[in-house]
Amino acid sequence: MFADKVVLVTGGGAGMGKSAAQRFAEEGGRVAVVDLNLQAAEAVVEWIRAAGGTAIAIRADIASQADNDRMVAETLAQFGKLDAAFLNAAYLGPVLDFFETDAETFDKITNINLRGCFFGMQAAARAMKPGGSVVVNASTAAIAANQYNAVYTATKHGVLGLVRAAAEPFGARGLRINCICPGYIRTPMNGFPDSVAPVAPQSLETPAFCGIGEPQHIAELALFLASTRSSFLTGAAYLADGGLMANIPSIRI
Numbered sequence: 001m002f003a004d005k006v007v008l009v010t011g012g013g014a015g016m017g018k019s020a021a022q023r024f025a026e027e028g029g030r031v032a033v034v035d036l037n038l039q040a041a042e043a044v045v046e047w048i049r050a051a052g053g054t055a056i057a058i059r060a061d062i063a064s065q066a067d068n069d070r071m072v073a074e075t076l077a078q079f080g081k082l083d084a085a086f087l088n089a090a091y092l093g094p095v096l097d098f099f100e101t102d103a104e105t106f107d108k109i110t111n112i113n114l115r116g117c118f119f120g121m122q123a124a125a126r127a128m129k130p131g132g133s134v135v136v137n138a139s140t141a142a143i144a145a146n147q148y149n150a151v152y153t154a155t156k157h158g159v160l161g162l163v164r165a166a167a168e169p170f171g172a173r174g175l176r177i178n179c180i181c182p183g184y185i186r187t188p189m190n191g192f193p194d195s196v197a198p199v200a201p202q203s204l205e206t207p208a209f210c211g212i213g214e215p216q217h218i219a220e221l222a223l224f225l226a227s228t229r230s231s232f233l234t235g236a237a238y239l240a241d242g243g244l245m246a247n248i249p250s251i252r253i
C-alpha cells in the first residue's frame, strides 16, 4: 500500500503509533518514527530495519511548534518528500476530580494534545504535495466526556474541530485530513505492556462487543485513511471502538 511513499508517525515509539509505524513499513513505506522518547523510537526503527524496512528515529516534543517543523524538515532531508502523516501522540494526564484539576495540568494536556496537533497539521501539510493525507488520532473522548479526564476530553473535542476546520484549506492544496476515534485500546497509556509486532492483517481477531481493541486495529484504519484507497474521505471522524458509542447499557428496573 505504501511502496514509494514517505510517512511520518508521531508517538511512534509505543502503542498505536508504534503499531502503525510497523505496518506502514511492512506495506513498503519509508517511515519517520517521531517520539519524545528517542530510545523508544529507535527501538521501533531497529524492528523495522530488521524486518527489511526503512525508517529513521526523530526525537520531538509535539507541544513545541519548532519541534513540529523540525520533525518534518528532518523527514524531508532524509527521504525527500512527505506523503502521509499520522499525528498520533498525546498525553492522557492524571485521573483528576474536575474541581481538583489545576492550571499546570490544564496547560500541559492542552499544549500537547491540541496545540501540538494544530502545529503538526500545519507543518505536515506545508510539506505535502497534492494527494497527501493527514490522519489524526483523536478518541471517543472527542464525542463523549469523562469527568475524571475533563481536559483530555476537551482537547479531543478540539482536535475533531481542528480536523473539520482544516478540511477546506487542506482541500485547496489537494490534501485530505481525517481523524480516528478509538475506544479502549490495549496500550501503555492504559497501563498495558506494549505490543511487540503486528500480526498478518487478515488474522486480526474481533474483540468482544465493547471490549478492548488492539493497537493494530487502529493502525489498520490509519493506513487506510493515509492511503489513496480513501481518496474521497476528508474532514471526518471514524469511530473505532468495538461498538462502545453505539451502545446504551441495558437498564433493568
Ligand SMILES: NC(=O)c1ccc[n+]([C@@H]2O[C@H](COP(=O)([O-])OP(=O)(O)OC[C@H]3O[C@@H](n4cnc5c(N)ncnc54)[C@H](O)[C@@H]3O)[C@@H](O)[C@H]2O)c1
Pocket: 010, 011, 012, 013, 014, 015, 016, 017, 034, 035, 036, 037, 040, 060, 061, 062, 063, 088, 089, 090, 091, 092, 112, 137, 138, 139, 140, 181, 182, 183, 184, 185, 186, 187, 188, 189, 190
Ligand atoms: N489507549 C487508548 O485507549 C486510547 C483511546 C482513544 C484514543 N487514544 C489516543 O490514541 C493516541 C495514541 O495513544 P496510545 O494509547 O498508543 O498512547 P501511549 O501512551 O501508549 O503511547 C504514546 C506515545 O507518544 C509519545 N508521546 C507522548 N507525549 C509526546 C510528545 N509531547 N511529543 C512526542 N511524543 C509524545 C510517548 O512517548 C509514547 O511513545 C493518543 O492520541 C491517545 O490520546 C488512546
